[in-house]
Amino acid sequence: MNKTCQSNTHNCKLESCLFFSSTKLARTFKKIADESFVKTGLSPSHAFLLNLVNQNGEIHQKELGELLHLTPSTITRFVEKLERKHLISRKSEGKHVLIFKTEKGESLQAEIVKSWDNLHSAYKDILTEQETEQFIVIANKLLSKLGDAGEDF
Numbered sequence: 001m002n003k004t005c006q007s008n009t010h011n012c013k014l015e016s017c018l019f020f021s022s023t024k025l026a027r028t029f030k031k032i033a034d035e036s037f038v039k040t041g042l043s044p045s046h047a048f049l050l051n052l053v054n055q056n057g058e059i060h061q062k063e064l065g066e067l068l069h070l071t072p073s074t075i076t077r078f079v080e081k082l083e084r085k086h087l088i089s090r091k092s093e094g095k096h097v098l099i100f101k102t103e104k105g106e107s108l109q110a111e112i113v114k115s116w117d118n119l120h121s122a123y124k125d126i127l128t129e130q131e132t133e134q135f136i137v138i139a140n141k142l143l144s145k146l147g148d149a150g151e152d153f
Contacts, residue, residue, distance in 0.1 A: 030044075032119060032122045032123075033119050036115045036116075036118040036119040036122065037112075037115040037119070039111055039114075039115060040108055040111050040112055040115055042082075042108075042112075044115075044119070045068070045070075045078065046078055046081065046082060047108075047112045047115060047116075048068060049064055049068060049075075049078050049079075049082065050082060050087055050088065050105055050108065050109075050112060051109070051112050051113075051116070052064060052067060052068070053082075053088050053099050053100070053101050053105065054101050054105060054106050054108075054109045054112075056101075057100070057101055058098055058099065058100045058101070059098070059099050060096055060097065060098055060099070061075055061076070061079060061090070061096070061097040061098070061099055062075075062096065062097075064079075064099065079097075079099060082105070085104075086102055086104045086105075087102060087104055087105035087108065088100060088101060088102055088105050089102055
C-alpha cells in the first residue's frame with residue numbers, strides 16, 4: 001500500500017485516507033437517505049426504528065438499540081419522538097420498556113418501504129451486487145475490530 005501521508009513532509013492526500021473517504025461517503029449517503037425518506041416526515045433513523053416496530057408488532061427498547069446500533073439515550077429520544085407523534089406506544093415492564101406499533105405508525109409502513117427502495121435505487125446501478133456485498137463485509141470487519149465508538153448514526 002502506498003503511503004500518502006508522511007509526517008516529516010506533511011504531504012497528505014485526503015482522497016486516499018480511509019477516514020476522510022468514509023466520512024465523505026457517510027455524508028453523501030445521509031443526504032440521499034434524508035431525501036429518500038422525506039415523504040415519511042421522519043428521519044431515516046426514525047423510519048428504520050418504526051419499521052422494526054411495525055414488523056415485530058412489539059419489541060423491547062433495548063433490542064431496538066442493539067439492532068440499530070444506537071446508544072440507550074438515543075433510542076430513548078427516538079422512542080419519545082415517535083410516541084409524541086402517536087406512531088408507537090410504550091409500556092414499562094420493570095426495568096424493561098416494550099414498544100408497540102400503532103395504527104398511525106402502521107399506516108406509514110408502505111411509505112417507509114418505498115423510501116427504503118428509493119434509497120437502494122440511488123446506488124444499485126453503481127456497484128454490482130457482489131461489490132455491495134464485499135463493501136458490507138469490509139465495513140462490518142472494520143466496525144467489529146474498531147469497536148462501537150460513536151455508534152449513533
